[in-house]
Amino acid sequence: MSTLTVLFRQMTFALAFLAAMFTAGSAMAADPIKIGLSMALTGGLAGNGKAALLAIQMWADDVNAKGGLLGRKVQIVHYDDQSNPSTVPSLYTKLIDLDKVDLVVSPYGTNLIAPAMPVVMQKGMTMMSLFGVGVNKQFDYDRYFQIMPLGVDSGYAIPNAFFEVVKAMNPMPKTVAITGADAEFGKISTDAARDIAKKMGLKIVYDRSYPPASVDFAPIARAIQSANPEVVFIAGYPIDSVGLFRAINEVGLKAKLVGGGSAGPQFAAVKAQLGPMLNNALGYETYVPSEKMNFPGIQDFLKRYQDKAAAQGIDPLGFYVPPFIYAAMEIVGQAVEKTKSLDQKALAKTMHENSFPTIVGDIRFAKNGEWTQPRMLMVQYKGIEGNGVDQFRDPARYTVLYPPAFKSGDVIVPYR
Amino acid sequence: MEFPVELFINALIAGILLGGFYAAVTVGISISFGILDIVNIAHPAFIILGSYIAYIANQRLGLDPILTSILVLPLFYYLGSLIYQVYYLSFEKRGQEALRGLAFFFGLLFVTEVLLILVFGVDYRYVQAGYIDTTLRFAFFDLPMRMVVPFIISMVLLAGLQWFLSKTFTGRAIMAVAQDQLALSLMAADPIRIKRIAFAISIATAAIAGALLIIIQPVEPSVGREYIGRVFAICVLGGMGSIPGMIIAAMLLGIVESITSTFYGPSWAPAVAFGFLLITLAVRPAGLLGR
Secondary structure, three states, X not given: OOHHHHHHHHHHHHHHHHHHHHHHHHHHHXXXXXXXXXXXXOOOOHHHHHHHHHHHHHHHHXXXXXXXXXXXXXXXXXXXXXXXXXXXHHHHHHHHXXXXXXXXXXXXXXXHHHHHHHHHHHOOOOEEEEOOOOOHHHHOOOOEEEOOOOOOOHHHHHHHHHHHHHHHOOOOOOEEEEEXXXXXXXXXXXXXXXXXXXXXXXXXXXXXXXXXXXXXXXXXXXXHHHHOOOEEEEEOOXXXXXHHHHHHHHHOOOOOEEEEXXXXXXXXXXXXXXXXXXXXXXXXXXXXXXXXXXXXXXXXXHHHHHHHHHHHOOOOOOOOXXXXXHHHHHHHHHHHHHHOOOOHHHHXXXXXXXXXXXXXXXXXXXXXXXXXXXXXXXXXXXOOOOOOOHHHHOHHHEEEEEOHHHOOOOOOOOOO | OOOOHHHHHHHHHHHHHHHHHHHHHHHHHHHHHHHOOOOOOOHHHHHHHHHHHHHHHXXXXXXXXXXXXXXXXXXXXXXXXXXXXXXXXXXXXXOOOOHHXXXXXXXXXXXXXXXXXXXXOOOOEOOOOHHHHOEEEEOOEEEEHHHXXXXXXXXXXXXXXXXXXXXXXXXXXXXXXXXXXXXXXXXXXXXXXXXXXXHHHHHHHXXXXXXXXXXXXXXXXXXXXXXXXXXXXXHHHHOOOOHHHHHHHHHHHHHHHHHHHHHOOOOHHHHHHHHHHHHHHXXXXXXXXXX
16 A cells, blocks of 8 residues: 555545534534423422423523524423422432533522522522522522512512501501411511511511411411401411411401412412402512503513413413513523623623513612512402402402502502 | 400311311221221322312312212222222232332322322312302301311211211121121121222212312312321321211311410411320320220
8 A cells, every 4th residue: 555545544534533523513512502490390389380391491492493592402401399399409410410401590489499509509500590589698699590579688578568558558557467377488478577567666466377288267367356457467378378368258357458478369270269359458469461561572471371371280370470480581591692601600790790671571680699679569459250360361450559660559448 | 364255166166167177088097097007198199189070070060069079979989999909919918018008008199199280280279169258157256168068068978987887787897807807707798898898988088078178278289298197197096997086086186276276376286286196195095086
């Protein structure tokens, strides 16, 4: 074999190798951006978890239809955490170490987000958090961002909105009853409510928590009635909220204002079951179908979500959680595009320094990862007849009492 | 300080009503665990299945949840019969019912829960019936029909079961099977058949308990887990295998919970109720009416 032939063969090999490398490089460039998360698809939080996952998948489909992020498709890698906090650390370790996800998003809800934090922090990941109340207070992690519109002092947002309504009443009530479920969210809310009430000079005539698994709430309603408060602040979960509102109506509790902090009336099924019992009750909402909240893209999103929700057996209205989850993913996407990188530190910096237009309005994050300004709505329900779900699509069913920028009417008293 | 008599009487009534509901939820466990010694930890999942069937019939056909539960009793009976047959052949016959049988029922709990999620979704479900939003008021006390109706149905169910277990041959055989299978065989009764019937009855009661549950509160697939500890505690407190003992235990637990909630704070209710259970068992290890 001549030297020339050997040289020719070597050059051919080198070219083939280079071509193979180039092709492999192209393939790598086309690999999807993996976004990992655990989600409550079974267990007590599955109602919101499944709705959240649907919103995340809708965002991924929308992004992929437009060509993806940084020219790469987006792939959602998710596992069911069964609403069980003990499953979360291992799932996030698996997502980061074995699945090699490029980005992480939190599970749904405070109790599930907290156990993900140590893993996420150890790996230095930037995390968009979905509906966590006060999680970063414990960790003070500078790559944590939270989508629920609670504001910097997140635990105070809901009770504060309730007591701002109380403060504006003329004459201002003097006595308050505070009750809530013995669990993370209930405790954070009632602690804040107690603090605010004391600062306002209100006399707390009833202040007791209850186990979320309680069946009959009549004894609680009667004990509150016997204390004769002018306003009643409640911070529970969906099933116990239904029980407590029913008991309040059965007992005939008389107060000027009732409600405020319960996770429950935000969901279509709870709204529908309580029906007229919600009339004049106060509840917090993240979104109501009012003209002032007609942000670009939200109507289109809700229509598409509602079309899919019925088939999946999840909240048919989807006002509370899904638009904000979609917005959270919009922020992740915009941050990646702005940063032009998946570098976690750079992403966190971008998210801290920019304002992000989303379907729930423009969002800017404070130093602790919460919204710079709280935007929890304190709403009074009215005009509810029967138990139909569709009536809750009507803006007239909600009077926004707080914050002033979204206010749509004045408070009506008494509750009963 | 004046003792609030009105509040106390209302708490007492609420406790009795609540106890009646607890009894309906527990009676299935009383039969399977108390009499047959089968740790059917999946029982609350069948109660939730009963709730979902009541929900579907109520939503689509407008049927009353209690009527639905009576109509589907035979279905639940045969489901129970089938489950016992699998349990018997796979575990009891081989003498492996202790730990593996428990694992089987744990599995059944999760499988039932996931099936409910797949079929019905995870949203909260509830039923409509005229009496649910009605409250009767007499002088200073009030009776919410949402609690009164489950109480009445529960008492009817329990009276029927007690009559069946104490007056009929099959019922007596069920009571006897836990004590001496051999003696039962000598009386020409097949112990396996009797146990199958008893287990089937225990599952059938879940249809009614499920309907009562969804009358009282909305349900989602995992809500049954909340009841596991409570129903086993009532069963043990009443005395294994004693239906009257179980009823008394359920009432006591309901009353203790209700009075504690009213006067000392609802958070104390489970601690006081279970403290009461511990004290009773310390004094009477066999339970209130246990032998």
